[in-house]
Amino acid sequence: MMKHTVVAVAALLAAIAPAAARDLTVVSWGGVFQDAQREVYFDPFREETGIPLAEDSWDGGIGVLRTKIEAGDANNWDVVEVEAEEEALGCEEGLFEVIDPALVGGVDQYIEGSVTECGVPANIAAIVAAYDGAVFPEGPQSWADVFDTAKYPGKRAFRSGPKMNLEFALMADGVAPADVYTVLSTPEGVDRAFAKLDSIKDDIVWWTSGNQPMQLLGSGEVAFTTTYNGRVAAANLENSRDFRIMWEGGALNVDSWVILRGSPNKDNAIKLLDFLGRADRQVEWPSKLGYGVGNVEAQAQLPAELAETLPTSPEHLEAGIKIDANFWIRNIDALNERFASWSSQ
Amino acid sequence: MTIDSAAMRSNIVGLALIAPLVIFLAFTFLVPLGRMLVLSVSDTELAAIMPRSVIALASWDGETLPDEEAFAAVAADLAAAREDRTAGTAARRLGYASAEWRTVLSSTARSLPDDASSITNWQDTLVSIEPAWGQAKIWHALAEARGPFTDIHVLTALGMDGGPDSGLYVNVLVRTFVIAISATAICLLLAMPAAYLLSSVSGPLAGLLMLTLLLPLWTSVLVRSTSWLVILQKNGILNQILMALRITNAPLDLIYNRTGVLIALTHVLLPYAVLPLYAAMKSLPKSQMQASRSLGGGPLSGFFRVYLPQVLPGLSAGGLMVFILALGYYITPLLLGGQGDQMLPFYIAYNTLQALNWGLAASLAGGLLIVTVILYLLYVRLVGVERVRV
Numbered sequence: 001m002m003k004h005t006v007v008a009v010a011a012l013l014a015a016i017a018p019a020a021a022r023d024l025t026v027v028s029w030g031g032v033f034q035d036a037q038r039e040v041y042f043d044p045f046r047e048e049t050g051i052p053l054a055e056d057s058w059d060g061g062i063g064v065l066r067t068k069i070e071a072g073d074a075n076n077w078d079v080v081e082v083e084a085e086e087e088a089l090g091c092e093e094g095l096f097e098v099i100d101p102a103l104v105g106g107v108d109q110y111i112e113g114s115v116t117e118c119g120v121p122a123n124i125a126a127i128v129a130a131y132d133g134a135v136f137p138e139g140p141q142s143w144a145d146v147f148d149t150a151k152y153p154g155k156r157a158f159r160s161g162p163k164m165n166l167e168f169a170l171m172a173d174g175v176a177p178a179d180v181y182t183v184l185s186t187p188e189g190v191d192r193a194f195a196k197l198d199s200i201k202d203d204i205v206w207w208t209s210g211n212q213p214m215q216l217l218g219s220g221e222v223a224f225t226t227t228y229n230g231r232v233a234a235a236n237l238e239n240s241r242d243f244r245i246m247w248e249g250g251a252l253n254v255d256s257w258v259i260l261r262g263s264p265n266k267d268n269a270i271k272l273l274d275f276l277g278r279a280d281r282q283v284e285w286p287s288k289l290g291y292g293v294g295n296v297e298a299q300a301q302l303p304a305e306l307a308e309t310l311p312t313s314p315e316h317l318e319a320g321i322k323i324d325a326n327f328w329i330r331n332i333d334a335l336n337e338r339f340a341s342w343s344s345q
Numbered sequence: 346m347t348i349d350s351a352a353m354r355s356n357i358v359g360l361a362l363i364a365p366l367v368i369f370l371a372f373t374f375l376v377p378l379g380r381m382l383v384l385s386v387s388d389t390e391l392a393a394i395m396p397r398s399v400i401a402l403a404s405w406d407g408e409t410l411p412d413e414e415a416f417a418a419v420a421a422d423l424a425a426a427r428e429d430r431t432a433g434t435a436a437r438r439l440g441y442a443s444a445e446w447r448t449v450l451s452s453t454a455r456s457l458p459d460d461a462s463s464i465t466n467w468q469d470t471l472v473s474i475e476p477a478w479g480q481a482k483i484w485h486a487l488a489e490a491r492g493p494f495t496d497i498h499v500l501t502a503l504g505m506d507g508g509p510d511s512g513l514y515v516n517v518l519v520r521t522f523v524i525a526i527s528a529t530a531i532c533l534l535l536a537m538p539a540a541y542l543l544s545s546v547s548g549p550l551a552g553l554l555m556l557t558l559l560l561p562l563w564t565s566v567l568v569r570s571t572s573w574l575v576i577l578q579k580n581g582i583l584n585q586i587l588m589a590l591r592i593t594n595a596p597l598d599l600i601y602n603r604t605g606v607l608i609a610l611t612h613v614l615l616p617y618a619v620l621p622l623y624a625a626m627k628s629l630p631k632s633q634m635q636a637s638r639s640l641g642g643g644p645l646s647g648f649f650r651v652y653l654p655q656v657l658p659g660l661s662a663g664g665l666m667v668f669i670l671a672l673g674y675y676i677t678p679l680l681l682g683g684q685g686d687q688m689l690p691f692y693i694a695y696n697t698l699q700a701l702n703w704g705l706a707a708s709l710a711g712g713l714l715i716v717t718v719i720l721y722l723l724y725v726r727l728v729g730v731e732r733v734r735v
Contacts, residue, residue: 063699066433070701092455094430160684205601206684220580330452333437334444340695341513343684 023052024265024272027080030057031211032234036288045275051268059209061161062086062332069095069261078263079272081122085163085328087256091118092329097259097266104273110294119256120277121294123285126229126311126320127164128250132217133242143172143249146224147196149203154223157216160206160343162335163328164226164251167321169196171249181324190335194342206343217243229311230289250320252311254294286310378714385707388495391487394435395422399491402484411484416467419478419487423454424461441497441702442486449477498704502712514692514709518716521688524603524678525671528610532618532667533660535611540622540659544629562616570680573609574600577681605681613677614670618663625659665724669717689713 026042028034034057046053056076058064060083068075082090090096096118101107107115114121129146131139140146146156147169158165167180173196175183183189197204205222207213213227214235229250232243257276259269275281282298285291292312293299299312307313311320392399397418405411426432432454440447456474464470471478489495497506504512543554561569576582577599584596599605629652637647653660675690689709696706 061699063701066701067698089433092427092430092451093433219578221578330448333440333447336700337444340700344513344517344687344692345685 022076022264023054024268025054025056025076025078026272027056027058027077029059029081029210029228031209032231032238033210033228033289036230036234036285040284040288041276041281044281045272049271049275051271053272060086062089063336065090065095065260066093072262075260075262077260078265078269080258080260081255082119082258083163084254084256084323084325085332087116087119087258088325088329089332090258091116095258095261097261097263097269099259099270099273103270105277109277109279109296111296111299114254114256114294116256119258120273121254122257122276123255124252124292124294124310124312125255126247126250126252126316127159127226128229128232128320129168129224129246130213130217130227130232130243131224131246132220133244135220135223139244140224140246141248142246143168144174146246147172147200149200152223155203155205155221156200157205157207157213157222157225159226160208162339163332164253164323165197165339166190166193166335167251167323168226168249169193171321172196177249177321180321181327185327190338194338198342214243228291230291233290247316247319250311250316252317252320252322254323381707382711384703385498385705385711386494386496387704388438388490388492388497390438390492391435391490392492394426394429394431395419395487398422398487402488402491405484405488407481407485407488410468410479410481413466413468415484416471416478419453420457420461420464420467420471423450424457427454427457437701438490439483439486441501441705442489445477446483446486449475449483453478495704498702498708501705502708514689514712517687517689517692518712520686521672521713522716524606524610524686524688525668527607528614528671529618529664529668531607531611532615533664535615536618536622536663537660539615540619540626543619543623544626558616558619561612566613566676569613570609570677573605573612574680577605577608600681601683603682603686606678606686609677609681610671610674613674614667617666617670621659621663621666622656623659625656629655661724665721669721672713672717 028037034055038055042053042055045051058080062085065080065082065086068077087096091098098117099120101115101120104120110121129140129143133139136152140148140152145152149156158168166184170180170183170189170193171177173192184193205216207216207225210228210231213225214231216222217225217227218235218239218241229245232245235241236243257273259266259273263269277295279295279297279301282293282295283301285293285298286302286306290309290311292310299307302310308315310316395418398415401415401418402411405415423432423435426435432451436447436451436454439450453471453475458464458470468478477483489497500506501511502514504515539558543551543558546554578584579596579598581599583599584593587593588596599608633651633655634647637651638644642650672688673690674688675694678686678688679691690713693706693709693713696702696709
């Protein structure tokens with residue numbers, strides 16, 4: 001009897017104690033995006049290496065990563081896909097492991113400048129405006145149209161947070177794409193962007209997770225939404241809709257893979273990053289959702305008709321802006337605070 | 346064995362029996378609660394990362410700019426912090442006073458020269474990196490952040506920090522109470538007839554009614570809130586019915602605003618109002634209303650003078666329960682409200698998980714706790730704790 005009790009207690013303790021030997025955990029952006037990654041990257045990794053790989057998803061935010069590191073042993077994430085300024089800030093704050101590029105395929109394997117101290121490129125996406133072609137056959141031509149609720153009645157869905165709203169607001173207010181970050185770097189520019197957002201505040205629905213924009217658009221809740229470009233094609237394919245993208249003024253964003261500091265699975269995490277960066281994996285990625293890749297060789301192998309639909313095509317690069325990570329490194333915390341305060345009023 | 350020692354023994358046995366509960370509560374409730382309250386005033390982050398600066402500023406008069414020694418100390422601390430990758434934490438702490446200090450500190454740490462040996466004048470170096478170092482304001486912020494205790498979070502929570510956005514959390518607290526009180530009022534209004542019906546029927550119908558009341562209670566809050574999202578959305582079931590019946594021409598805005606929050610909150614919390622009322626009504630003999638009638642009281646006077654006073658304990662218990670639960674609701678406003686309908690728990694979660702300002706989160710949680718306790722005590726004083734029966 002006693003023995004049984006001891007065994008039971010030990011089993012209970014083992015169950016509630018933080019699992020020391022937990023599986024390698026990769027964290028991405030959920031929904032159709034992560035489904036596609038599973039197909040192209042995660043499942044083949046499991047198959048080829050036999051290393052157990054657990055998954056989680058998140059909605060971004062440097063604070064979440066800070067909290068994870070603050071949690072110490074309770075942190076259950078290893079490899080995370082982060083946005084550019086999260087990569088830079090987190091690396092500076094010691095949230096991530098420094099990665100030796102030689103172990104993940106070498107610097108030359110990737111687009112110039114995309115490998116950083118703590119990150120390797122994961123995905124190249126554009127944040128764009130999307131609309132339902134069945135409702136607006138013409139569609140908006142610019143951010144000014146997106147912000148024009150008289151011309152295009154209905155609500156708009158924007159991503160909750162200052163990033164990729166302030167930029168769009170300035171362009172809607174007549175700032176040329178090339179000058180967006182110059183204007184935004186002045187206090188008056190920030191005021192101007194918030195004022196523009198304020199002008200349609202009652203018509204904005206805020207989304208947090210990448211799955212929401214297409215749901216909001218699909219249910220007719222909103223007329224326009226900002227979204228990652230790949231979600232549009234996925235929604236069209238899945239539900240045979242006619243959602244369309246406005247590439248004009250879209251914001252190009254390079255996500256990176258990072259390894260959280262103190263990961264007990266660092267060796268396997270490096271193996272995963274090496275696998276994720278391989279040309280034979282990356283070449284399969286763009287056809288899934290229409291996102292770009294960081295592997296130079298994979299990019300060269302893409303068929304021309306596919307390459308020109310990607311955010312990285314010359315035409316789309318010309319129409320849009322590139323997210324200025326340096327601006328956001330400097331300002332994300334202050335603007336997050338201001339955004340939280342403004343949006344709750 | 347004397348009676349006394351027998352009583353004592355049974356007391357000890359009794360205590361031993363509840364000991365696990367007491368210990369459990371102490372470790373899972375009192376200790377974390379105490380730590381949270383301490384967290385709201387403790388302030389040790391900056392001193393741990395910038396010890397030289399804290400020492401150098403101890404002798405500063407606060408009037409003019411500090412001396413070269415203080416500039417050198419800040420530079421040395423920030424260089425070391427950059428090396429240890431802790432500059433971000435120091436910057437975050439300084440940013441609580443004003444967001445701009447955060448930027449100044451982290452960009453200074455980023456831009457300090459790698460080779461410090463050639464630098465003779467640290468004042469010029471720092472001012473050339475960030476002009477803010479040439480003004481006394483940031484030095485005051487540094488001196489105030491030396492710890493070990495601070496009132497900054499409590500002041501921010503009370504809207505007394507003097508910043509441009511001060512008053513945010515007071516507004517949020519007022520909003521939280523307005524939503525909780527509205528939801529409580531609607532719940533009680535709906536619960537009265539529902540509980541009356543439940544208490545007056547019998548047989549299989551009573552069982553069925555009870556089941557319909559309890560079924561939602563057994564369903565996850567998340568599922569219930571999401572279901573409302575489906576029902577209330579622009580092209581949702583409700584709007585389609587309303588438009589088909591020509592009650593409205595254009596779809597009504599029922600979600601991402603206060604309406605959606607109140608509808609879902611009422612639905613989620615209704616059983617907590619009905620059940621105590623039901624218990625009170627069930628225990629009230631029907632003959633009393635008949636007696637009131639035979640003594641010449643009309644239906645209204647009977648209701649107000651005989652019925653209501655006797656179900657009041659149930660009513661107030663239900664109301665209190667709904668109100669306190671509503672104060673802490675997070676997921677329902679998050680899913681169905683706009684940014685202007687988020688309640689205090691949302692900001693506690695935001696500061697805990699996103700902004701990583703645990704001191705402020707603790708202050709907000711402490712404030713919510715204190716206000717709730719005060720209301721409860723007020724209630725007990727007015728209604729009497731013995732009248733709260735479930």
